[in-house]
Amino acid sequence: xxVTRKRRRKVEIPTAxxxxxxxxxxxxxxxxxxxxxxxxxxxxxxxxxxxxxQKASEIKLTExxxxxxxxxxxxxxxxxxxxxxxxxxxxxxxxxxEKIEMRDALNKRETDPTLRSxxxxxxxxxxxxxxxxxxxxxxxxxxxxxxxxxxxxxxSI
Amino acid sequence: MAKIMKKEAPDVSIPTTxxxxxxxxxxxxxxxxxVFVQERVFWxxxxxxxxxxxxxxxxxxxxxxxxxxxxxxxxxxxxxPRTVEDNSIINAMQAKAxxxxxxxxxxxxxxxxxxxxxxxxxxxxxxxxTRNVVFEVQRKL
Numbered sequence: 001x002x003v004t005r006k007r008r009r010k011v012e013i014p015t016a017x018x019x020x021x022x023x024x025x026x027x028x029x030x031x032x033x034x035x036x037x038x039x040x041x042x043x044x045x046x047x048x049x050x051x052x053x054q055k056a057s058e059i060k061l062t063e064x065x066x067x068x069x070x071x072x073x074x075x076x077x078x079x080x081x082x083x084x085x086x087x088x089x090x091x092x093x094x095x096x097x098e099k100i101e102m103r104d105a106l107n108k109r110e111t112d113p114t115l116r117s118x119x120x121x122x123x124x125x126x127x128x129x130x131x132x133x134x135x136x137x138x139x140x141x142x143x144x145x146x147x148x149x150x151x152x153x154x155x156s157i
Numbered sequence: 158m159a160k161i162m163k164k165e166a167p168d169v170s171i172p173t174t175x176x177x178x179x180x181x182x183x184x185x186x187x188x189x190x191x192v193f194v195q196e197r198v199f200w201x202x203x204x205x206x207x208x209x210x211x212x213x214x215x216x217x218x219x220x221x222x223x224x225x226x227x228x229x230x231x232x233x234x235x236x237x238p239r240t241v242e243d244n245s246i247i248n249a250m251q252a253k254a255x256x257x258x259x260x261x262x263x264x265x266x267x268x269x270x271x272x273x274x275x276x277x278x279x280x281x282x283x284x285x286x287t288r289n290v291v292f293e294v295q296r297k298l
Binding site: 015016018019021022023025026029036037038039040041042043044045046047048071089126127128129130131132133134135136137139140143144153155 | 173174176177179180181183184187206207208209210211212213214215216217218221223226261263264266267268269270271272273274275276279280282283284286288289290291292293294
């Protein structure tokens with residue numbers, strides 16, 4: 001009897017698409033990964049001084065040299081002890097610029113050449129109960145004028 | 158008549174069998190080399206940062222220490238809980254500053270945190286002489 005041998009079928013798993021699948025996975029992870037970027041407003045705090053040292057080196061500054069910005073508990077701002085008011089970012093900018101320009105005008109009239117480059121010092125004093133965001137808002141606006149003004153964040157109690 | 162043999166065109170194909178292996182190797186490499194930051198106690202989400210529209214600078218992760226301050230006043234420095242009552246903040250910051258001379262201290266603080274808590278931490282930073290601070294913000298659209 002003539003027995004025909006069964007021909008073995010070639011069985012193969014198709015792997016042509018494996019590369020596509022893997023690359024699609026990579027692209028998916030690349031697109032969905034969220035990197036933790038650190039960005040914010042940079043400031044330098046003043047040096048720590050002990051009270052005795054502070055008393056010895058105390059100098060009185062007038063409104064021509066320093067502007068004190070008080071941040072109230074509700075976010076209102078007071079410039080040099082004036083009545084606190086609610087200021088928008090634009091108004092705050094205007095107020096800061098006004099003080100800087102006043103200092104610049106005084107510098108121009110200054111007879112002593114060493115004092116002609118005096119920068120306006122802004123002292124930011126925040127109410128302990130005020131929200132942290134109120135302080136950041138003022139500091140961020142002051143940083144805009146960093147080249148023309150000095151910023152000091154008060155940490156004294 | 159001479160028999161002209163037709164030249165058989167060679168079968169040209171780029172082998173793509175290994176593409177899958179290469180891609181999976183790439184995938185594995187990124188999975189193994191990715192370092193996830195695991196926050197242990199709490200986490201101030203970016204959505205809770207104060208807003209800012211300008212003057213936002215990028216800070217290098219390798220040159221920074223992170224201070225988390227929650228609304229209720231809990232403080233965490235680089236994953237470790239600290240308090241302002243003892244010298245733990247000063248010691249931690251001084252140790253960090255020894256390793257990184259150009260240290261930037263990033264405040265990841267809830268925008269509604271009372272300023273008092275932030276002030277107390279800033280005073281400790283002044284004592285530790287690590288005075289370059291960054292107030293992390295979210296961009297105002």
